[in-house]
Amino acid sequence: MKLLMEIFLAPCQLLMKKPILVSSCLLGCRVRFDKTSKPLPKECLVVLEQKFNIVGVCPEILGGLPCPRRPAEISKNHQVxxxxxxxxxxxxxxxxHGALNICKNYGIQLAVLKSKSPSCGFGKIYDGTFSGCLINGNGITSDLLIKxxxxxxxxxxxxxxLKTVKE
Incomplete structure (x- = not known):
């Protein structure tokens, strides 16, 4: 009887987990401008998978850009x-807008996005001069999601x- 309950409850528990949006490059997908990834540490990924249904997205690919592609930055006049x-x-x-639609369609209220990116950056992004200097600001996707x-x-x-997330 216990085994039957475990088999029955496993899919139900999956449905009960909240969805979370995560930059695809953080999940190990080679979608960055230089066709690399920046995967999260395995222990973080394991915890995320236990607590959430992960929805991976790369807004730049979703927007139609190829991989690899030329690096881009947000200029002072807000052009990429x-x-x-x-x-x-x-x-x-x-x-x-594609990432926002995914959030709306899946009821996603939290996104873990790649820092410094002109799409996903949150808090700090490159200054648009291609000099490696960071400024306060958000990428295009981060900004739209926050709004x-x-x-x-x-x-x-x-x-x-993750340490603040309740079971």
């Missing part, structure tokens, strides 16, 4: 540009945040 001046804002906005009530944290905050 490559170092050669190619304007990519439309792709970034399309991807941000629509989704809590955003970056991967450096994840470990501390």
């Amino acid at each position: 540009l490559t170092q050669s001046g190619q304007v990519l804002s439309t792709f970034f906005l399309k991807g941000a 629509n009530g989704v809590k955003v944290i970056n991967e450096s905050e994840l470990d501390a945040w």
Whole structure:
């Protein structure tokens, strides 16, 4: 009888877990501009998988950009540009709206996004000069999600945040 209950409850518990949006590159997908990933530490990923239904997304890919692609930064006039001046804002906005639609469709209220990214960055992003300097600000997707009530944290905050999550 106990085994039958475990078999029955396992799918139900899966349905009870809240969904969480996570940058695909943090999940190990090679979708960054240089076709690399920046995976979370295994122990963080295990805890996330235990507590949440993970929905991975790369807004830049979702917006139609290829992989690999030229690096981009947000300029002072709020355009997303490559170092050669190619304007990519439309792709970034399309991807941000796609990520927001995913959040709305799945009832996602929390996103763990890649720091410093022109899409996913939260709190600090590159200054648009391609000099490696950081400024206060958010990426296009982070900004849109926040404006629509989704809590955003970056991967450096994840470990501390997970310790606050109740079972």
